[in-house]
Amino acid sequence: MVPSRAMPSRAVRIERRARTLPIMLSSLGIVLPAYNEEARLGPALDELFAYLCSAPPGDLPELVSVLVVDDGSADGTAALVRARPEFAADKTASSRRDCPWLGLLTLPHGGKGSAVRAGMLAAEGDALVFADADMATPPDQLVKLVRALETADVALGSRIQPDGSDMRVTQPRFRRLVGRLFRFAAQLWATGPVKDTQCGFKGFRRAAARDLFSRLRITSIAFDVDLIYLARRRGYRIAIVPIAWADRRGSRMHTRPRLALRVAWDLVRIRFAHRDLKRVTKQSTEGSEGVGQPARIEPGRPPAGPGKGASRQ
Numbered sequence: 392m393v394p395s396r397a398m399p400s401r402a403v404r405i406e407r408r409a410r411t412l413p414i415m416l417s418s419l420g421i422v423l424p425a426y427n428e429e430a431r432l433g434p435a436l437d438e439l440f441a442y443l444c445s446a447p448p449g450d451l452p453e454l455v456s457v458l459v460v461d462d463g464s465a466d467g468t469a470a471l472v473r474a475r476p477e478f479a480a481d482k483t484a485s486s487r488r489d490c491p492w493l494g495l496l497t498l499p500h501g502g503k504g505s506a507v508r509a510g511m512l513a514a515e516g517d518a519l520v521f522a523d524a525d526m527a528t529p530p531d532q533l534v535k536l537v538r539a540l541e542t543a544d545v546a547l548g549s550r551i552q553p554d555g556s557d558m559r560v561t562q563p564r565f566r567r568l569v570g571r572l573f574r575f576a577a578q579l580w581a582t583g584p585v586k587d588t589q590c591g592f593k594g595f596r597r598a599a600a601r602d603l604f605s606r607l608r609i610t611s612i613a614f615d616v617d618l619i620y621l622a623r624r625r626g627y628r629i630a631i632v633p634i635a636w637a638d639r640r641g642s643r644m645h646t647r648p649r650l651a652l653r654v655a656w657d658l659v660r661i662r663f664a665h666r667d668l669k670r671v672t673k674q675s676t677e678g679s680e681g682v683g684q685p686a687r688i689e690p691g692r693p694p695a696g697p698g699k700g701a702s703r704q
Contacts, residue, residue, distance in 0.1 A: 415517065415541075416452050416517045416537060416541065417452050417453055417454060417517055418452050418456075418515065418516040418517045418518070419452045419455045419516045419518050419519075419520065419533075420455075420457075420458065420514035420516030420519045420520070421439075421456070421457045421458070421514075421519075421520050421521075421522060421533070422458050422460060422507065422510035422511055422514050422520070422521040423435075423457065423458070423460065423510075423523075423524045424460045424503050424506035424507050424510060424523075424524060425460065425461055425462065425464065425468050425506075425524040426462040426463070426500070426503070426506070427466045427468060428464070428466075428468050428525070429464070429466040429467040429468050429471055431524065431525045431639070432459070432468060432471055432524055432525075433471055434526075435524055435525055435526040436472075436477075438526050438530060439457065439526060439530045440457075440477055440491060441530075442529075442530035442533075443455055443457075443491045443530065444490070444491070446531075446534070450534045451533060451534060451537060452517065452518065452537065454516070455491040455492075455516075456491060456492040456493075456494065456514070456515060456516065457477070457491055457492070457494070458493075458494045458495070458496055458510055458513065459472045459493070459495050459496070459524070460496045460497075460498065460507070460509055460510035461495060461496070461498065461506075462498055462500055462501060462502070462503065462505070462506040463498060463499050463500025463501070464500075469495060469497055472493065472495045473495060473704070475493055477491060478493045478494070478495070479492050479493065479494070494703070494704065495704040496701060496702070496703050496704070497701065497702040498700060498701050498702075499700040501610060502610050502611060502612075503610075503612065504607070504609060504612070504613075504614030504617075505610040507521050507614065508604045508607050508610065508614070511600050511604045512601065512605065513701075513703060516597060517596070518536075518537055518540050518594060518596060518597070519594065519595050519596075519597060519600045520533060520592070520593065520595075521591070521592075521593055522591060522592050523592070525639040526639075527591065527636055527638065527639045528548060528590075528591070528635065528636050529635055532548070532592065532634045532635055535548075535634060536548065536592070536593075536594035536632055537594065539594065539630040539632045540594055540595070540630075543596075543627075543628045543629060543630035544595065544599040544622070544627035544629070545595050545596075545599055545603075545622045545627050545628070546594040546595070546629075546630045546632050547585060547587070547593050547619070547629060547630070547631055547632065548587075548591075548592030548593060548594075548632055548634040548636075549586065549587040549590055549631050549632060549633050550587050550590055550633075550634065551586055551633065553633055573589075573654070574587075574588060574589075576655075576658055577616045577658060580658055580661070580662065581616050581617075581619065581620040581658065581661050581662065582616055582619045582620060583623060585631065588615050588616050588619055589612070589615055590615075590636070591615075592634060593615070593618070599627050602625065602671075603618055603621050603622060603625070603627075606621055606665070606668070607621070608660075608661070608664040608665070609660075609661060609664075611650075611654055611657050612654060613654050613657040613658055613661075616657075616658060616661060617664075620661050620662070620665065621668070624668050625668065625670055626670040626671045627671065
């Protein structure tokens with residue numbers, strides 16, 4: 392039986408034009424979930440830090456940090472991060488935009504959703520972004536999310552372009568078919584007008600991130616749908632941001648009957664898991680750090696930490 396509480400209608404806007412970065416977003420935290428990514432993570436971090444250290448002034452906040460979340464990898468993912476010149480276990484190093492800090496959070500294996508949740512609750516910054524560890528979305532797209540967060544609480548990267556073209560056309564045919572079925576069910580049940588739920592490039596203002604990720608219940612590959620559903624139910628301002636993207640082969644996700652059944656069950660239970668959820672009482676969620684007056688978050692479960700077994704380095 393479908394819960395009686397109706398989904399609040401939320402306008403979702405498409406971000407088309409960047410504006411000057413305001414002072415209120417003075418820091419940026421980037422979270423990279425990684426599971427057995429030793430082969431791909433090194434080149435991805437090279438690409439990321441090359442951009443961060445050379446980005447034009449004003450494109451990004453002055454303080455930037457990167458947190459890799461090792462989701463119980465069995466390979467040398469964690470060792471690779473520790474060996475990087477940017478790595479600083481206690482964050483005593485500078486975290487200026489031209490000298491970003493790299494940290495590591497190690498967890499028992501729990502899946503991408505668990506890794507992203509732990510990272511977003513542990514990361515620091517006025518704006519928090521999570522991205523795929525293979526840099527399928529080029530680092531220069533960060534500025535689009537950051538600028539969208541000037542006026543939005545949540546910025547969702549989208550591989551669907553303003554002209555309607557879809558960058559996912561480069562994916563294998565079977566994966567595209569499965570993706571269409573998943574998106575249809577997700578839109579019908581939870582995400583409404585958000586067409587690209589699974590893009591691994593999403594940004595949040597700090598208060599919104601703490602609120603949403605502390606309430607996240609789904610940790611399978613459907614966790615993005617849970618996030619979007621939560622953001623809509625809580626009444627956050629959502630921006631859809633078209634981004635560049637390239638299909639990087641070597642994904643850890645393989646479509647199997649058992650996975651399909653879990654994802655289907657997770658989709659069904661999203662609305663039931665949050666049936667008593669209340670809305671944010673004001674539009675802004677950052678108080679004096681954001682647009683408008685301070686917002687009051689109605690009482691809810693306090694933000695969770697990185698979780699049992701986590702190790703911050």
